[in-house]
Amino acid sequence: MSDSTAKLSPQNEPLLSVRSLSVEFGTGQGPFKAVKDVSFDVRPGKTLAVVGESGSGKSVTSLAIMRLTDYTGGRIVGGEVLFRPDEAAAVDLVQAPDSKLRQIRGNDIAMIFQEPMTSLNPVFTIGNQIAETLILHEGLNMRDARLRARELLQKVRLPDADKLLDRYPHQLSGGMRQRVMIAMALACNPKLLIADEPTTALDVTIQAQILNIIRDLQAEMGTAVIFITHDMGVVAEMADDVVVMWKGEKVEQAPVREIFAAPKHPYTRALLSAVPRLGSLTGQPLPKRTPVMVIDGGEPKQVGDTHVQDTADYAKPILQVEKLTTRFDVGKTFFGRVTHRVHAVEEVSFDIYPGETLALVGESGSGKSTIGRTLQQLVEPTSGTVRFEGRDMAAMSQGERRRLRQQIQYIFQDPFASLDPRHTVGYSIAEPIVVHGLINDRKAIERRVHELLEQVGLQPQHAKRYPHEFSGGQRQRVCIARALASDPKLVIADESVSALDVSIQAQIVNLLMELQERRHLSYLFITHDMAVVEKISHRVAVMYLGQIVEIGTRQAIFENPRHSYTRKLLSAVPIADPERERAKMRIEGEIPSPVRPVGQEPAIHRMHEVEPGHWVAIEAEGLRGAA
């Protein structure tokens, strides 16, 4: 769009122009520039995606637009944020007085945040929190504000809007809370909605619903959206224009199709190459390592090679799980009688073979993590048998159980929380060696720690450092080294790559696959991310409400999904390809709760084999309707 045409038609003028914006934070070591000289425009009614990884400055940029950085210790040190809500002259939000800003916030520009679990105030009712905005900006009285709040809740497709008004946030699921957040943000018909990773913390089927709602309401109300995200799939589905940020700078800006078809900046190219794409291994029976492009000193560089992961040995399973059931008591009466139970895992059976990766996929509450914890003996199973190398876990002596802990290791989701901040990483890695008495000589332990660090792509001298000196990806490497220290045969990776940036994630996935080949490891890979599953696993088990609804080879599950839930899950994954028009399955409904009153046992699905090794739960008519 040239300048002359912009002047002729005011509706083509950008709604928001960010010009050379720079934001600084004061730190112990002097000021840190989180956003450097960033400029972009937002057109009325259009969606601009701002993409980048952690530390790219995308969230700070989103906060700086309404000058909310004032409250986080940030300072806008240069630039303008010109906002044109109507024909009148643009307002520079950087210079505007506080009173003017307060009129704009929540009224002309509204914001949705990443964490639906913490973005609503726990001590006020839903109705109260939505009404607050309406009373403030539209001068409504409480009665009218509540009526409008009810309409808004219906607009974001929340059932039972009447009752919801008097509910508190903790009584709602994450997806419902995010809808309430959207209702609150749209209360005053804002011209611009800033959404900062609004679906990152949500399950994929819920994410699909939220994205639909944002898109529909945007079309209905003509709201412009700035969509902050790290997920290229979401970008492809939502954006008209894309701004790519890296280390506080804008490195590229283009319409969405151009970004995906012809990325110009090396960083954009590296980012796109790292994005796991659902369907990228169609037609191939085995998982495959592929090279990752990384930026090394400003230059893109290929790391790793292409390698088919032919490691599984299907002669004899290493782990056999049979009818495993794990329940937790919740809700007790005054006299301590249990009233409700969480049916976390119900009669789940599967095998894992040496050198194989079995992916356990499902959404929150599906029981996938409970299975991992049960195998690691962190949770006692209610019933069922677990055999490791043919030996029944329940029949094992204390000593044998301890040895089992050595052979089954666990990698957790959060690399920040799973390392002791007061010990060096060398100490943390050596701990399993010492605990299990594998090596007794101090020098030998040190050598082993150095060896492990090298195996996970770190340097031996890193052993003396503390966790806070590492980045998230490096910490996860340390956690992997620690898991490998006791020389396990089976590693349970519980959402181990979910919290990582995609470029790091791709490297860690490659590392796990490389280690599998070198050490003949078996993995139980627990995750909700279907695209990563496709890349890493030999076989896949899909879990829903504590039961496996479908299990089979990776190819069978991805290319021939039979259960309605598997299909729903696959169709909900955003695809990083703006060209692809998908016949989208309309997904509705919440994930049901696994908590049941005592005495109401869930029905156990019967499984049937649709092709060799591919088992599917037989769906009752009613269940199909629900799923």
Add this chain to the structure above:
Amino acid sequence: MAGFILKRLLQAIFVILAVTLIVSFAVRLSGDPAVMLLSGGGNVTEQDLQNIRQALGLERPFHIQYLSFLQGIFVGDFGNSFMGATPVAALIAQALPATLLLAFVSLLISIALSVPLGIYAAVHRGRWPDQLIRILSLVGLSFPNFWLAIMLVLLFSIMLGILPPSGMEGPESFVMPALTMAIILTATNVRLVRTSMLETLSQQYIMVARSKGLRDNVVLYKHALRNSAIPLVTYIGLQFGNLIGSIVIVERVFNWPGMGTLAFDAISNRDYPVLQGTIAVLALFIVLINLVVDIAYGLIDPRIRTE
């Protein structure tokens, strides 16, 4: 809810049993009240002492004395004071309102001071208002309460002559005792409010409230304060015990006709029934205050209410 309150009341009974048992036992180690009563009375024979012990019921074994004390509690009879044979219940009825009034006035002043100051410090974290408030709170913490009380008397009663130095007559007599207590309470409360506010202010919903365009004061006093209130209310409940402890000394200095003075005199006179009675009543109050605190949690935070 009813079950919860019932459980707490059962607990309260055990607390009071334990406290009175320990007090009754310990006070009897401090010496013979009979000697105390007859001291300064010239020639005292062993027979005189025996008679007095007999009259006071002190010749009975300890467990009988304690059980009869317990028996009395249930009918509201705490026995009679060794000094002048006034019923202990009457003494307590006189002293309790004075102490409670002083305690609540002190607490109210402290809350009125520490909440705004603590919030102000939290909002200006690391800058000079925060530093100043923290230094003042440290100074307040370092004052012994009796010294503070004496300094106040020196300033307001002796030098300026504007406040009565002792007794409880009219609202102006509240100023110094309540201020002494309030300064000590505020010194800790202000830090607690600050820490708790800092935690709350870093929450996402505070940023959401700001993104709605709410004024700073609405964000702080409506959205943040109620979320910070839980630790504050907990602490005030626990503090009540300490408050009662320091009130003994402060009442003494200002000659305040309250439970502290009553207990203090009872200790000096080895007046067992008065001491046992006052301690039992104070323990009951501390337990009740903490019950109120637990109920308050539910009012403040709906997440606790539904559990």
